Amino acid sequence: MVIIGDGPGGYEGALVAKQLGADVTLISSGGIGGSAVLTDCVPSKTLIATAEAIDEAAASGYLGVRIDGHPASKAEFNVDLATVNTRIMELVRAQSRGIRASLDEAGVRIIEGRGSLASDDTVTVTTNNHANDDDITIPADTILIATGARPRVLPEAMPDGERILTWEQVYNLTELPEHLIVVGSGVTGAEFANGFHALGSEVTLVSSRDQVLPGEDSDAARVLEEVFERRGLHVRGNTRALKAERHDTTVTVTLNDGTTVTGSHVLMAVGSLPNTEDIGLENAGVTTDDRGFINVDRVSRTSARHIYAAGDCTGVNMLASVAAMQGRIAMYHALGDAVSPLDSSAVSSTIFTEPEIATVGLQQHDLEEGEFRGEHIMLPLKTNARAKMHGHRDGFVKLFARKGSRIVAGGVIVAPNASELIHSVTLAVDNRLTVDQLAQAFTVYPSLSGSVAEAARRMHTTQ
Numbered sequence: 211m212v213i214i215g216d217g218p219g220g221y222e223g224a225l226v227a228k229q230l231g232a233d234v235t236l237i238s239s240g241g242i243g244g245s246a247v248l249t250d251c252v253p254s255k256t257l258i259a260t261a262e263a264i265d266e267a268a269a270s271g272y273l274g275v276r277i278d279g280h281p282a283s284k285a286e287f288n289v290d291l292a293t294v295n296t297r298i299m300e301l302v303r304a305q306s307r308g309i310r311a312s313l314d315e316a317g318v319r320i321i322e323g324r325g326s327l328a329s330d331d332t333v334t335v336t337t338n339n340h341a342n343d344d345d346i347t348i349p350a351d352t353i354l355i356a357t358g359a360r361p362r363v364l365p366e367a368m369p370d371g372e373r374i375l376t377w378e379q380v381y382n383l384t385e386l387p388e389h390l391i392v393v394g395s396g397v398t399g400a401e402f403a404n405g406f407h408a409l410g411s412e413v414t415l416v417s418s419r420d421q422v423l424p425g426e427d428s429d430a431a432r433v434l435e436e437v438f439e440r441r442g443l444h445v446r447g448n449t450r451a452l453k454a455e456r457h458d459t460t461v462t463v464t465l466n467d468g469t470t471v472t473g474s475h476v477l478m479a480v481g482s483l484p485n486t487e488d489i490g491l492e493n494a495g496v497t498t499d500d501r502g503f504i505n506v507d508r509v510s511r512t513s514a515r516h517i518y519a520a521g522d523c524t525g526v527n528m529l530a531s532v533a534a535m536q537g538r539i540a541m542y543h544a545l546g547d548a549v550s551p552l553d554s555s556a557v558s559s560t561i562f563t564e565p566e567i568a569t570v571g572l573q574q575h576d577l578e579e580g581e582f583r584g585e586h587i588m589l590p591l592k593t594n595a596r597a598k599m600h601g602h603r604d605g606f607v608k609l610f611a612r613k614g615s616r617i618v619a620g621g622v623i624v625a626p627n628a629s630e631l632i633h634s635v636t637l638a639v640d641n642r643l644t645v646d647q648l649a650q651a652f653t654v655y656p657s658l659s660g661s662v663a664e665a666a667r668r669m670h671t672t673q
């Protein structure tokens with residue numbers, strides 16, 4: 211088994227293949243853990259942990275907390291970004307070392323270099339060892355491609371790593387941006403805009419759509435927009451950034467409505483491109499779609515026999531959890547073990563803003579577009595006793611149920627820790643539980659999860 215790529219798709223696949231008795235070689239060009247661990251999920255969520263600490267501390271005045279007799283105000287908190295980023299990079303390296311240790315312990319052979327397909331059963335590795343210019347050729351019974359994706363860059367806004375940044379470059383900053391312009395209001399743009407604003411930066415979010423988080427639940431996006439407005443985070447909606455120009459210590463972004471925004475830094479969050487060029491896909495008959503993502507089926511098979519692909523290079527859901535699952539599924543399938551095909555309709559995901567937005571399963575647009583017949587309920591969080599105790603005003607629990615069977619089809623939770631709360635809804639979707647079954651399971655009183663059960667209870671019908 212030869213695995214090209216060291217992110218969750220690759221390393222989780224490697225561990226499963228080893229467990230099933232295969233001889234496994236993993237080719238790593240980016241550092242074990244991949245973008246997920248080194249530049250994307252792990253560092254961004256660690257940065258957000260600091261942002262959350264500030265948000266909570268700043269909100270404590272409402273709960274009666276006093277510092278020297280007066281309630282804390284946001285302005286009193288500031289961060290030492292160099293310390294924050296040092297902590298992030300230490301954590302990232304430790305995480306990467308931990309994964310490497312598990313791979314070593316399992317007996318996975320790791321080769322550092324760039325892998326590519328020489329044919330459908332041979333992988334060539336250009337090693338990182340410059341003393342040895344020879345490529346290594348490895349025969350393979352089965353190949354797993356898990357090469358991930360990278361930030362899309364615009365030629366008119368080329369990142370310089372100092373003031374015009376990709377999301378991979380923010381951890382080099384030693385001082386908090388005075389005014390950060392975030393271009394792109396998808397998940398990554400919204401998370402960084404929210405996070406840096408909480409850390410103390412002035413933030414302008416440039417959104418090309420009339421709503422932030424395009425494609426996500428519009429009620430959830432509306433809550434986030436209201437929170438942004440209340441907190442003074444500027445959103446420039448319905449406008450596209452045409453270029454970003456650096457002038458010494460400032461950056462000016464020109465928008466397509468003819469106006470400009472000037473800040474100290476700009477973060478470009480305008481999507482990802484798959485790492486699928488120059489890896490010899492054509493030598494092995496592996497096809498891609500017109501955007502370069504590798505075509506795969508639900509057990510991660512590509513168009514070539516014995517070649518599988520997992521993770522962001524396939525464009526399927528583009529989450530670390532899904533990459534890992536696709537990698538495992540590929541190996542179960544390749545090695546003849548029992549396998550359940552990937553079910554995208556049961557994937558849960560979270561946007562780590564404040565409040566968090568977590569979703570699973572079928573959504574409002576599926577209902578409106580007739581993907582399934584059913585109904586939904588939306589329960590505001592402010593009716594929840596625990597939320598009142600903590601002073602949480604923003605958010606809701608929304609559930610979707612199928613008509614007739616009353617099976618839970620999906621849900622949206624907008625709440626603090628929605629990433630944790632969504633799990634009960636995910637279990638319901640995955641196990642095809644009815645709203646009554648979800649309602650009947652005990653929840654702790656008082657708890658935010660009580661709102662999930664309450665929403666399900668309100669969907670009970672006597673018919």
Ligand SMILES: Cc1cc2nc3c(=O)[nH]c(=O)nc-3n(C[C@H](O)[C@H](O)[C@H](O)COP(=O)(O)OP(=O)(O)OC[C@H]3O[C@@H](n4cnc5c(N)ncnc54)[C@H](O)[C@@H]3O)c2cc1C
Nearest residue numbers: 217218219239240244245246251325358521522528529530
């Ligand atoms: C800012 C940000 C935050 C995110 N946060 C979350 C989150 O909170 N939760 C979540 O589930 N998902 C999150 N994601 C998505 C998640 O990071 C990706 O879905 C995940 O990294 C995909 O894993 P992968 O294994 O496909 O690829 P990657 O993690 O990208 O790893 C691929 C690796 O393969 C290496 N490689 C590439 N080509 C070759 C080659 N030819 N030979 C050898 N090695 C090669 C690359 O250098 C890289 O190290 C986030 C994404 C971003 C951008």
